[in-house]
Amino acid sequence: MATLTIATSFLADYARLENRLQRRLRDLVTKFAQMTPAELGKQKGINLEPFNGSADPRSRTIRITDNHRGIVLDVGDGEHFVLTRVCTHDEAERWMANNTFKINATTNALELMDTTAIEAEAAVVQEQADPAGDRLFAHRRERDFAGLGVTDEVVPTLMVLTSEDQLEGLLGLLPPAQAEAVIALTGHDEVDAIYRELAGAIHGEVDTDDVVAALEAPASQAAFHVVDGQDELADILAQPLEMWRIFLHPSQRQLAYRDSYSGPARVTGGAGTGKTVVAIHRAKALAERLESPLGKPILFTTFTRNLAQAIENDLRALDPAALSRVDVINVDRLAFALVREAEGRDPKVAQDDFCRKTAEDIVFEAGIDDEYSGSFLVNEWEQVVLANDCRSRADYFAVGRAGRGIPLNRRRRAVVWKAIDELERRLDQDGRRTHLQLATAAAGYLGPRTTKPYEHVVVDEAQDLHEAQWRLLRAVVAEAPDDMFIVGDSHQRIYDRRSSLSKVGIKVVGRSAKLKLNYRTTHEIMAWSLAMLGTHDGVTADDLDGGKDEHTFAGYHSLRSGPEPVLAGFTTRKQMLDELVEQVRGWIDEGVDPMAIGVAARTNWQVEAAKDALDAAGLTTCLLPQRDLPNQPGVRLGTMHRMKGLEYERVAISDADDDSVPATWAMTDRDDDEVQHVSDLELEKCLLYVAATRARDGLYITWSGTPSRFLG
């Protein structure tokens, strides 16, 4: 049997082939994998042909059709072959003439290098660099690059660059582990820290002639995967777009497959950096280690039910067996289920609207509505009382109110407490509890129990969880190594919750890492989104633990490029909606699957209006529901909140005018509460950031009237 290795480039080419060619190639590859070295030696059925003038004497082509060739590295031992590309005959000729396989002497990675292209790009960017400008890598020495395995050919060029933009072209040409090292060096982390972060990629002894050993090196695994038998081969070829299942960058692999963390671990990173991917791989790694477990000892939780469903689907795609050990459930359902178990019946849930309306009644009836709104009361209850688990008036008087805008002296606190007490009483009288109250109740039931329901907890979208939910998560698992693995991004916080992990007993100090490579979004969309975040008193980033994250985007990069986002303003909503329809139709005409197009707006009625316009134009549409992601065809439409955690090939954002984004109705008046006003504004900007960064390749933002202040 031949041992086949699949390169990312092969899978990307394969995914683009039309079905007929995919079938043909699949048959060919399957046959290839079944052949013995003797059969391969006789070239039986697989014509591995060398190529005159090929840059690497080990490169071979195989004929797929008259016009299509596969490119294969023949390791030379009669057994190992690397499936590298699928392209037309002419492209294959060019590829063979320019590309070589090398083993990196530092990282032991097998690397594919188009030295001609790298030299050409290096010459271009050297021209662009301003000799008098500040150098991008002024804080680094040449040997820092060499120590992380960056090829000598590019280091002199890197040292003269004066902007991150000049870096983009080169990064796309470098092997992934090298690109990741260069990206890490753009930031300000100590080289030693980067070294540790990529430690799995650095090797002691390297034999630069031993391809088989190189294929096993962690640094190779971002671009090459040794296939483990026929079943895996079939599985990989059945889902060629799901590259995240197979190829992890060194920093991702290091985080997901680390043997053990001595306690809770936290991974942050910008949008699209693979946080969810790492969390899913971590769940798989933990599941594999459990020996004959009873029930499901791993909890994987996230914010919404839709996201939990998406994660469950991905975990199934990665490792179906893991699902028998991992409970994937959103945090509100978890609280609900635990309370039901403890109380023996379904608790009644008080929804936000009900709660807010009750609060409004209370402040009105108490005659304090000119000083305090219903929203203020609910916020004070959630952000101070429930966040600090205050059970009594004395508790409330004892806690700090940092971050709350309106100051309350003792007399005013007493008034507010009375109103909050009344709110809790009315909910209780009605037999209802909010999701946060259920989380508190569930944590209370679990607290005294010595046997906890889970051995490991993995948390996604951590930035939006409330202290009450963190207390619950702390209570479902005993403090032990590998108890909690937490991923999140404070720039994507879209609910008014700013928890501090350490405050709820989750100590991540010394076990934190940040991902920097954006796999989802093109450089252009990413750069636009970041610039947008920086407009009008940029959003303040935190580390999910009450601290500031000063260098939040240092080293954050995307290796892909595409068109600039399109921003289009119109005088009337009708014009805006007509053009939105044209944009979406244009994408579909280009060949984009309608299901890969997401249309977002700030409010439900704006989403409905966009849907009506698309429907009227004869396009198939599908609203994203609150729960259970749909399978039916059609362009996806949802509010910006609903888009959280999802992704689309193209995204259109409708109604991005200054009354809607920020939503006037969701903003506290500056005169009423300056602090809350600023916080609301940040949340609204983060919401636009979340919506924009759902786009992989194309972003269209449109409005009528005055554009959102975040756009200018």
Ligand SMILES: Nc1ncnc2c1ncn2[C@@H]1O[C@H](COP(=O)(O)OP(=O)(O)OP(=O)(O)O)[C@@H](O)[C@H]1O
């Ligand atoms: N190693 C990888 N190889 C290929 N694709 C990857 C890899 N890691 C992540 N991706 C892809 O990048 C995209 C973003 O990944 P993911 O959703 O995990 O990022 P995230 O950081 O959780 O994003 P966000 O915070 O914006 O929701 C996904 O399409 C994922 O499949």
